[in-house]
Structure formats: structure tokens, C-alpha cells
Amino acid sequence: MNEKHFNIRIYGLFTADGSILVTDEFRLGIFMTKFPGGALEHGEGTIECLKREFREELNSEISDITHFYTTDFYQPTTLLPTNMQLFNVYYLVTIHPPFNFKTTLKKFDIPAVDGAQSFRWMKISELKEEDFTFPIDKFIVHKIKNELK
Secondary structure: OOOOOEEEEEEEEEEEOOEEEEEEEEEOOEEEEEOOEEEOOOOOOHHHHHHHHHHHHHOOOOOEEEEEEEOOOOOEOOOOOOOOEEEEEEEEEEOOOOOOOOOOOOOOOOOOOOOEEEEEEEEHHHOOHHHOOOHHHHHHHHHHHHHOO
């Protein structure tokens, strides 16, 4: 293994009425679908990171946070120019209405401009691996379908 650095990512799984919130983004020159969240910054704890990400991306405050999953296998980065080992932490989160973010029904309802982002609800019962861009999210789909019915 040539990786000498970790890329730590923190994600929130927000469910309501049998659906889960996902984000469609244009970053690194591609369209991607993933769960809301992002990179842990130096000096932050994982919960602090998740709260910051939800404030920045969803203009929302998280009220309840429960650990769901932490990567327990080797996962290299797939899109970054530098090889790194990914370390992902997923939390179940609650946001109380009214919601301060807009959603769309259309996948990739954004321009091909770096940083563009939109949110949409997906029925948990209809989630499929191929709906997501990254291998770790594909893995999480199985856990969600088995544990969040």
C-alpha cells in the first residue's frame, strides 16, 4: 500500500416517511450521488463536522444523532489525484420541520459547475447500489435496506 494519508468523511442519513435524503453534486468534473456530509476538518470532532456540513449544505440544525456505521474495511479513494485511504462515518440524524432546504424530483437537477448541489428524497424500499457513485455508499445501501425498514 502506497497510501500514507487518510481522507475522513462524515455523512448524515436523514430519513422521513420511508424516504432518505440524498445529494446530487457536480465535483471533480463528474456528477455524483451520495449522502449529505463531507470532509472532517483538522481540529473537528465527527459530530461537530456533521453539524457544520448540515448547516452549510442544508441550512439546517441536526437535533438527534446516532452512530450508524464506520468503515471497517480498506477503501481507497477513487477520484482524487492523490491515493488515500477513506475512513467514513455515517450517522442517523433528525432535522425537525420546517425544513430550510429545497428538494427536487429530478436526478442531477444542477448545472455542470463545480460545487453545484441539489437534494432529493429517495424511497428506502427502492434504493439500489447503482443509484450511488461511491463504493462505500453502495455498501451502505444494503445496510440501510436491512436496518431502516
